Amino acid sequence: MFYSFHFYCIYHLINMKSSLTLLCLVVWVNVDASSAQTVCRGPLPNVPNARVTEESVKEEYKEDDIVLFSCNFGFVPAGRISYQCKKNKWVVLRQGKCKPKPCELPDETANGHYNIHAGDDFVFGAAIKYTCNDGYQMVSKMDIRTCMVSGWSNHLPICEVVSCVPEATDGRVVVSGLPDDDGVIQYGHELRFSCPNPAHQLKGNPQVVCAAGGMWNSRFPTCEDVTCEAAEKIKNVNVIGIPQNNTMKYGHRLQFECSNSKHVLKGESEVTCSTNGQWSHSFPVCDEPKDFCGPPPHLMNGDTMGGTRERYRNGESVHYECQKYYILDPPSAYKTCRDGIWTRLITCLKPCTVDEQLMNTHNIQFKYPPEHQNKLYAEHNDHITFKCTGQHRLSPANVDFRQQCINGFMNLPHCQ
Template structure:
């Protein structure tokens, strides 16, 4: 009986001990699990957990440093810490794109950002040549890499135009390149004809454009000619080339009429440098037209008796009145084909009165008693009256011009 009691007591104590141990293990395991941090790690832009700090579990208070990924540089430290199974940020640094130095200046060109907004890792720039220049490099783009800009600086060279052939009669002047070298963008060639009697057909100035082409084809020189205007059957002409050959520059044509006809127009017409005739071709008209009374000429009288009708070829002579003078000494007009030729003009004298001189404080430099009228073309010299000084605005020797004279003055 005593043995049975002992056995029951022993078994009961052992069961209680096992139960206590089990509870103690569970509690200890739960405590360990509550203080551990594991993956996933926090997400940090352009950064990752440093390789030497990677492990399955992190105890409470363990640090978790981050490193910037390739192409980025740290701006301060980035560190997290395990805090009660959660990751807490303790250092607030960040990762920024690695900057590149300012690209070198490109002669005759420039660059623009085509990818990115700043000169940092991954940014792409594109180079463009100035107007009139062309890209000679294989690559026109550069990328900001870890060790700086990729590719070498592109090269731009000025566009040129090939010097074409010109006719032997054409001369290039002012800008003609030496030794047949290509002409650069913006340069201009000037063309002239080497011989008289030739004219440029095309543009006189040709410029090398930004496309590497000439602004116009090279011109040529061709002989200056005048068109054969209509010649009336009654007109006789001398100097025309035979057949239908063009009339060359400088050619003079001489026109005439039969004895019973009169030439209306100029007798000699010349082919000018601009390819035009110096005058229209004349005509021949019959000499059977009469003229009426000669035209009235102011300040002139007909010499002799005036008639109501005049035959073709008749002359009428005029004489200017006192103090009036014939212009160009032309004193006669002729009846030609029913019309009067050579109009007559009498030029007016100038009036010089004492009143004109007194109000200007002047007098004749050499006394001219009774002088009142001065004929056209004559000159009078004035002088200041006593105690008056000359004005330098008007000369004191003044001519008469068709009734007008510019009087000087003294003050």
């Protein structure tokens, strides 16, 4: 309510002869203030992460009206926030802020760690991602936790040790490194593979490692039949023994002869498909005859009987013998000088060595132990019979107790 005044002037004529008299009055009038008051129009102040309280919402805001703000969901106030209508404008009364609601420090998980996945701090809306250490794998469905109003979402992820399951193998492959009693194969554990039969060769990696995710770093290898390839046609040489399907496995023999009767065979007249798909000797050639040979060739694990010379005539022979425990094949073997080339294939077959340390790894011992020996040398084709030690029993699907030595190799039974 405020007051205003008005002037009222009256002209009064006293008489015709007299002058006019001016009479003025001042009148004070009450005026309603609402008809002249200022109003704040337009949008309300924009406060980040805050909204106007319900009790402050009006259709029209007049002079000196106050608007209060409250923080949005997930945010907490840092001081009160209010504005006042002054001369058609909003003026700050209290300039607080709405900050994201903080979460407690996240829990650590055993055998793992976390990193901030979204956001910059442990506050509302931020997310963290858990990762397992090397050698461990996540068994929880969720690896991300988000800071909510009530705290961190989801359960604490769990990291368990990585383990691998062995792949099935056929009876040809020997696997070493498997834990006893079907124990757990953990991350980083290595298995080794071999083909004990010389007629087989390993196809694939000989070592396989348990890697991340419980997966092997490579597929298990297999033992495939050893095969040798026939050489291309050799000039002046006839090859005997090539099968129709051209597949020559371990132990297959090829023989050679000269197609020209006046030529002589230089090299071995017979070769054998041996380990790794290689022929035992280079293929021979046929050439015109020569009268002399040089010194006789060296024999692995053997030597010539008697002395040797630097020169031998065509047709002369040299006899060989093997070292102790090695068997000459063929027996009483010799090489003959034929047109400048020493002919005939000779081999010293290897013995098998079985000692106490090796048997302990298989939980076996000799059934008929040798006298005063902890080590036994078995010659090629010899048999040895074993038995389990203590209360151990022969492992299922294992080899028999009685085994034969074949050119340095013998399968050993395993007891558990």
